[in-house]
Amino acid sequence: MNVVVCVKQVPDTTARKEFLPDNRINRAAVENVINPFDEYAIEEALRLKESQGGSVTILTMGPPSAEDSIRKALAMGADSGVLVTDPALEGSDAWSTALVLSRALARLDYDLVMTGMESTDARTGLVPAALAEQLKLASLTYASRVEIADGKVRVNRQIPGGYQEVEAVYPAVVSVVKGVNEPRYPSLKGIMAAKRKEIQKLGFSDLDLPADSAGKTGEKAKAVEVTPRPEKPAGEVIRPDSPEAAAGAIADFLQAHKFI
Amino acid sequence: MDFDLTDEQVMIRNLAREFADSEIAPRAEHFDKHKEFPYEIVAKLADLGFLGLPVPEEYGGAGADTVSYAVAVEELSRGDASVGITVAAHTSLGTMPFLLFGTEAQKQEYVPRLAAGEMLWSFGLTEPQAGSDAGATQTRAKLDGGEWVINGTKSFITNSGTRISGGVTITAMTGTREDGKPEISNLIVPTGARGYIVSRDYDKMGWRASDTHELAFTDARVPEGNLLGTRGEGFHQFLTILDGGRISVAALSVGLAQAALDSSITYAKERVQFGKPIAAFEAIQFKIADMQTEIELARLMTYKAAWLKDQGRDFRMEAGMAKLFAGEVATRAAGHAVQIHGGYGVMEEFPVARYWRDVKIGEIGEGTSEIQRLVIARLLGL
Numbered sequence: 170m171n172v173v174v175c176v177k178q179v180p181d182t183t184a185r186k187e188f189l190p191d192n193r194i195n196r197a198a199v200e201n202v203i204n205p206f207d208e209y210a211i212e213e214a215l216r217l218k219e220s221q222g223g224s225v226t227i228l229t230m231g232p233p234s235a236e237d238s239i240r241k242a243l244a245m246g247a248d249s250g251v252l253v254t255d256p257a258l259e260g261s262d263a264w265s266t267a268l269v270l271s272r273a274l275a276r277l278d279y280d281l282v283m284t285g286m287e288s289t290d291a292r293t294g295l296v297p298a299a300l301a302e303q304l305k306l307a308s309l310t311y312a313s314r315v316e317i318a319d320g321k322v323r324v325n326r327q328i329p330g331g332y333q334e335v336e337a338v339y340p341a342v343v344s345v346v347k348g349v350n351e352p353r354y355p356s357l358k359g360i361m362a363a364k365r366k367e368i369q370k371l372g373f374s375d376l377d378l379p380a381d382s383a384g385k386t387g388e389k390a391k392a393v394e395v396t397p398r399p400e401k402p403a404g405e406v407i408r409p410d411s412p413e414a415a416a417g418a419i420a421d422f423l424q425a426h427k428f429i
Numbered sequence: 430m431d432f433d434l435t436d437e438q439v440m441i442r443n444l445a446r447e448f449a450d451s452e453i454a455p456r457a458e459h460f461d462k463h464k465e466f467p468y469e470i471v472a473k474l475a476d477l478g479f480l481g482l483p484v485p486e487e488y489g490g491a492g493a494d495t496v497s498y499a500v501a502v503e504e505l506s507r508g509d510a511s512v513g514i515t516v517a518a519h520t521s522l523g524t525m526p527f528l529l530f531g532t533e534a535q536k537q538e539y540v541p542r543l544a545a546g547e548m549l550w551s552f553g554l555t556e557p558q559a560g561s562d563a564g565a566t567q568t569r570a571k572l573d574g575g576e577w578v579i580n581g582t583k584s585f586i587t588n589s590g591t592r593i594s595g596g597v598t599i600t601a602m603t604g605t606r607e608d609g610k611p612e613i614s615n616l617i618v619p620t621g622a623r624g625y626i627v628s629r630d631y632d633k634m635g636w637r638a639s640d641t642h643e644l645a646f647t648d649a650r651v652p653e654g655n656l657l658g659t660r661g662e663g664f665h666q667f668l669t670i671l672d673g674g675r676i677s678v679a680a681l682s683v684g685l686a687q688a689a690l691d692s693s694i695t696y697a698k699e700r701v702q703f704g705k706p707i708a709a710f711e712a713i714q715f716k717i718a719d720m721q722t723e724i725e726l727a728r729l730m731t732y733k734a735a736w737l738k739d740q741g742r743d744f745r746m747e748a749g750m751a752k753l754f755a756g757e758v759a760t761r762a763a764g765h766a767v768q769i770h771g772g773y774g775v776m777e778e779f780p781v782a783r784y785w786r787d788v789k790i791g792e793i794g795e796g797t798s799e800i801q802r803l804v805i806a807r808l809l810g811l
């Protein structure tokens with residue numbers, strides 16, 4: 170079972186975000202991390218490798234610094250990485266991201282493509298389905314459980330109020346939800362081994378795509394404006410003397426604001 | 430010159446930080462209060478490889494450098510100094526002596542299990558009558574029928590009395606040298622050796638979740654082959670061991686000081702008096718600015734000592750300066766932190782109270798601040 174996990178590097182979710190004049194997040198100004206949802210995909214892929222054999226490859230499109238996220242995934246146990254990086258790809262929207270990833274995937278050998286259900290920065294959640302569309306593969310989104318049996322991949326697909334069980338012949342694209350597993354920490358040996366693992370770099374010219382298909386020029390959806398969430402007013406801090414007093418104070422607060 | 434950590438060092442720092450934030454810090458209060466050794470945390474650290482961080486890969490370690498090790502101890506100690514010292518003592522005092530001085534057979538026998546964290550190991554130097562003057566050891570060992578027979582007492586020995594303590598390496602007088610001075614050697618004593626008793630458990634003010642016991646040797650017997658490396662080299666060996674250990678204790682102090690600073694900044698922004706957050710008062714800002722400055726300086730000296738060691742260069746002076754400075758900086762930082770928290774700083778539900786109790790040992794263990802000054806002065810030729 171060879172799994173390619175598509176991993177995006179995103180600004181740390183807890184960091185304050187700044188925006189560039191063209192309404193994109195200023196990534197240089199913040200600490201960047203692996204998209205938290207993708208960590209579940211990496212973990213799930215590693216588990217499949219452990220139970221089925223095979224390999225895990227990390228595929229990332231992003232700036233050169235996104236290599237850090239690939240390294241972390243390699244430290245968790247993935248075998249190799251591919252970084253698609255090119256100034257021409259900057260500002261790609263969800264559709265062109267999927268297009269670029271699909272072209273990179275064309276160069277790889279895989280049974281399954283895994284992704285997180287969405288990224289914490291742009292939050293479109295469109296890439297997994299768009300990617301399946303580009304690859305002409307089945308799309309199994311929002312999986313809360315993934316199983317391989319009889320040449321098929323079977324997932325519990327989360328829907329409001331419960332889940333569907335769906336299956337498809339693989340290769341297929343599977344996106345996983347938060348909580349599908351508990352992502353492991355990279356181990357120290359993994360960190361030390363990661364530097365010896367290969368990260369292949371691809372540029373726009375390696376993808377065999379028309380010039381206007383990605384990046385700013387390939388944009389189908391344009392961010393016309395961003396408005397930061399208004400600052401929350403400072404909360405009220407209470408320091409009661411006992412747990413009972415604390416419970417009372419919280420209850421009073423909830424009642425006063427008509428929550429209970 | 431390059432002040433940036435390498436990619437690997439950054440990854441190790443991030444891992445230690447993430448682990449400290451999510452697994453250690455939230456439970457530190459509990460372990461401290463109940464004086465409970467954090468077995469589960471130590472087991473997880475072992476799984477991740479933290480108990481063999483600077484151990485070469487051929488002996489089952491991660492093969493990371495000393496800078497990574499210092500950074501890791503710093504971050505773990507930011508979560509809980511007790512966890513930091515458990516890792517630091519196991520590594521620098523427990524494992525390193527085997528790597529530095531053990532025979533190949535001894536390295537093969539002990540190091541892989543220690544690096545994997547299957548067991549902890551401790552180093553027994555201090556005695557009731559031999560603290561700073563560690564060469565004044567009264568513990569004696571005599572050869573008898575192919576075995577060392579050991580008599581004596583060791584005080585304050587970290588990691589010696591846990592369920593996973595594999596043993597202790599001790600200094601002992603094994604005879605008298607030609608110049609009339611005592612001949613000191615290091616002996617490997619596994620837990621459970623006949624006549625070796627892990628006796629008193631101490632009730633400590635700080636590092637309460639770390640394990641510290643008194644050890645009693647009454648005609649304790651170990652095989653002759655349990656001599657660590659060369660006979661009569663014990664004095665030189667323990668000085669070298671302590672030089673390396675100082676880097677990790679310095680790192681521990683830096684981590685603890687950073688925790689005190691982080692708590693202080695958060696609290697100072699939250700606490701309102703006279704109609705504004707106390708962070709708006711210059712008196713508070715100056716304390717925080719001093720903490721920030723001193724902690725960064727202590728960190729730089731700690732990393733420099735570690736870096737020198739990684740370069741294979743003499744790092745003794747820098748390790749002494751780092752331990753001395755970081756220890757004293759951390760004590761000041763914890764003091765400021767309590768002061769900034771006011772009455773709440775005295776209350777155990779705020780972590781700064783624990784930092785304040787934990788921090789002082791950084792000026793005492795592995796050579797007091799006075800002894801660091803002596804080391805530095807001696808290296809200056811005084």
Ligand SMILES: Cc1cc2nc3c(=O)[nH]c(=O)nc-3n(C[C@H](O)[C@H](O)[C@H](O)COP(=O)(O)OP(=O)(O)OC[C@H]3O[C@@H](n4cnc5c(N)ncnc54)[C@H](O)[C@@H]3O)c2cc1C
Nearest residue numbers: 552553554555560561562585586587793794795796797799
């Ligand atoms: C929590 C904890 C864990 C420890 N873990 C270990 C361990 O794992 N293994 C181990 O072997 N030891 C361990 N120690 C012991 C520690 O290394 C000693 O406590 C330390 O070296 C000081 O020795 P002492 O306590 O006997 O103090 P003393 O040496 O009696 O010192 C008392 C005071 O006199 C000062 N002083 C002594 N000599 C001089 C001098 N020549 N000039 C100026 N001032 C001087 C000291 O600086 C100190 O202020 C631990 C201690 C603690 C508290």
